[in-house]
Amino acid sequence: MIPRAGALQGVSAGLSLAVGYGIGVLISGLWSLLELPRPGMQTLRRAVWAALVFAGAVIIWGLAGAAGGQQPLHDAMGLPPVESARPWTIAAVGGVLAAILIFLGRLFVAAMQTISRRLTPMWPPRLAMLVAFLATVIIFNFIGNDLILNRIVSGLDLSYAGIDAMISDEIDPPQDPLKTGSPASLISWDSIGNQGRNRVSDPLDAAAIADITGEPAMEPIRVYVGLGSAETAEDRARLALDEAIRVGAFDRKTLVIATPTGTGWIDPSGAFPLEVLTHGDVATISVQYSYLPSWLSLLTVPEYGAESAREVFLAIYHHWRSLPRDARPKLYLFGLSLGALNSDLSVDFFDLVGDPFTGAFWVGPPFASHSWGQITADRDPGSPAWLPTFRDGAVVRFLNQFEMPQSGQPWGSFRIAYLQYGSDAITFFSPSILWREPDWMKAPRAPDVVENFRWIPVVTFLQVGFDLLTATTTPKGFGHDIAGTDYLKGWVALLSPEGWNDPALDRVRAAMAERGL
Incomplete structure (x- = not known):
C-alpha cells in the first residue's frame, strides 16, 4: 500500500x-x-x-x-x-x-x-x-x-x-487575553506542551483570514490544555471548559472539540480551512492526553485517550446543552487518526437522542474505530469498503481525495463525515487479513491501491502491518498524510458555509498551497 x-x-x-x-x-x-x-x-x-x-x-x-x-x-x-x-x-x-x-x-x-x-x-x-x-x-x-x-x-x-517540554525561543508567550497561555489565561504557557504552544501560536489570525477571503474576519479562539496543566483527565476537562467560558468560546457561531493525536498535535492542514471558512468566527477546544506518538500511545496507554476525550466532551456538551437553543453555537467533533478514534469513543448513543450536537468530522479513522467499522460493515451493497455509501447519506458520508459520493443529496441537520484514503493502512489494516482477503482489495479498488498488490495469507498481513509504520511517509494526499484540500472539501460539506463559490474556494486552496498545507 x-x-x-x-x-x-x-x-x-x-x-x-x-x-x-x-x-x-x-x-x-x-x-x-x-x-x-x-x-x-x-x-x-x-x-x-x-x-x-x-x-x-x-x-x-x-x-x-x-x-x-x-x-x-x-x-x-x-x-x-x-x-x-x-x-x-x-x-x-x-x-x-x-x-x-x-x-x-x-x-x-x-x-x-x-x-x-x-x-x-x-x-x-x-x-x-x-x-x-x-x-x-x-x-x-x-x-x-x-x-x-x-x-x-x-x-x-x-x-x-x-520534546514535549521544550520551549522554542522562536515562540513568545501570547499577550492577547483571548489566547491560552497569556497573562490573563487560566492555563500557564509552560504547561500546554510543545504541540499546544504551536497550536496557540498558529499565525493564521484575523488579518490573514481577511486577506484570503476579502471580507472582515474575527480572531479564531484556540483553547488548549496540556498534560501538565492539571493532574487528572477530569480536572483538565474542567479547566478547558472554564478557559472556554473565559474567552467567550460559546459566543462564537461554531464550536469544535478537536481531539488531538497521541502527541497532542492538531493538524494545521485541518484547522486552517475550518478557521477560514468560518471567517474566524470559531472556537476550537483541545485537551492533550499523551505526548507519545499515536501508535505508541495506543499500545501502551490506550485507555487514556478515550477517558480524556469522554471527560472533555461531557464537560463541553453539558454546558453547551444548558444554553438556549437560539443562543448557542453549532457544536462539532473533530479528530485525526487516534484523535478520530478517541473522539468517536467520547460519545454514546444517549448523547444523540435528547439534544444532539451538530456533527463530527473524523479523518483517517484507525481500523479499531468502532462506529467506523460498524458503518463500513453495514454499507450499501455494491459500494466499496474504501468509499462506502451508507443508506441515503442523510447522516453519514464518506469522502477521499478523489470524490464524495451522495454529495448532491439532501443532508440532515446532524452530520458525520469520514475522510479516508484507500492507501491508508492505519485505516484498512485488520487482523483478519492473516487468513482472509479484505474487501478493500477486491475489485473495484481505490485508485491509489495498485492492481499488482495481491493477497497472500500471512504475507499480506505482514506487509500491511509494516505499512502501518510508514503510513505517514507518503506524499500528501496518500496513505495517512492528509492534504489540506481534502480537509477543505470535508469542512465545506459538513458546515455548508454561505457565500463560498468556486473562485473563493480557489483562493483558500492557493493560500494552503503557499503554506505547504
Whole structure:
C-alpha cells in the first residue's frame, strides 16, 4: 500500500522468511508430538532439498521483481523511479534479519528441550513438553518484554516527554487575553506542551483570514490544555471548559472539540480551512492526553485517550446543552487518526437522542474505530469498503481525495463525515487479513491501491502491518498524510458555509498551497 525504502522492505522480507520457517518448524513439531508416521530418511532428504530449491526459486523470483513491483506504486503517488539496487538491499537486510530471528527461534526450542529433558524422568513426556513450553514462554517473555521492551518504552517515554517540554525561543508567550497561555489565561504557557504552544501560536489570525477571503474576519479562539496543566483527565476537562467560558468560546457561531493525536498535535492542514471558512468566527477546544506518538500511545496507554476525550466532551456538551437553543453555537467533533478514534469513543448513543450536537468530522479513522467499522460493515451493497455509501447519506458520508459520493443529496441537520484514503493502512489494516482477503482489495479498488498488490495469507498481513509504520511517509494526499484540500472539501460539506463559490474556494486552496498545507 505504501512505497518503502529498500531497507524497510528488506526487514519485511526477512520477517516473512522467518515466519515461514517458523510455521514449518511448528508443523514438524506437531507432527512428531502426535506421533504421526514419518517418511524414511532418504525420502525426507529429498523433500528437504526440493523445499529448499523451491524456496530459493521463489526468493530469486521475488527479488527480480522487487523494483518493478514497487514502480506502479511510485507512479501512482508521483514519486521518483525505484532504484535499481533495491533487490540487493532487500536481500542483504532480509537475510541478516531472518538469520537473527531463526537463531532466536532455535534458541527457544533448545531451551524448551533442555527443560523438557529434566522433567521427563518425573512426568509423562507430553506433559513435560507442555510444561517446558510454558516455562520457556515465561522466560522469554520476561527477558523480551520486562527487561528489553519496557526499558525501550521507558526510554521513548522520557524522550518524548522531553520534546514535549521544550520551549522554542522562536515562540513568545501570547499577550492577547483571548489566547491560552497569556497573562490573563487560566492555563500557564509552560504547561500546554510543545504541540499546544504551536497550536496557540498558529499565525493564521484575523488579518490573514481577511486577506484570503476579502471580507472582515474575527480572531479564531484556540483553547488548549496540556498534560501538565492539571493532574487528572477530569480536572483538565474542567479547566478547558472554564478557559472556554473565559474567552467567550460559546459566543462564537461554531464550536469544535478537536481531539488531538497521541502527541497532542492538531493538524494545521485541518484547522486552517475550518478557521477560514468560518471567517474566524470559531472556537476550537483541545485537551492533550499523551505526548507519545499515536501508535505508541495506543499500545501502551490506550485507555487514556478515550477517558480524556469522554471527560472533555461531557464537560463541553453539558454546558453547551444548558444554553438556549437560539443562543448557542453549532457544536462539532473533530479528530485525526487516534484523535478520530478517541473522539468517536467520547460519545454514546444517549448523547444523540435528547439534544444532539451538530456533527463530527473524523479523518483517517484507525481500523479499531468502532462506529467506523460498524458503518463500513453495514454499507450499501455494491459500494466499496474504501468509499462506502451508507443508506441515503442523510447522516453519514464518506469522502477521499478523489470524490464524495451522495454529495448532491439532501443532508440532515446532524452530520458525520469520514475522510479516508484507500492507501491508508492505519485505516484498512485488520487482523483478519492473516487468513482472509479484505474487501478493500477486491475489485473495484481505490485508485491509489495498485492492481499488482495481491493477497497472500500471512504475507499480506505482514506487509500491511509494516505499512502501518510508514503510513505517514507518503506524499500528501496518500496513505495517512492528509492534504489540506481534502480537509477543505470535508469542512465545506459538513458546515455548508454561505457565500463560498468556486473562485473563493480557489483562493483558500492557493493560500494552503503557499503554506505547504
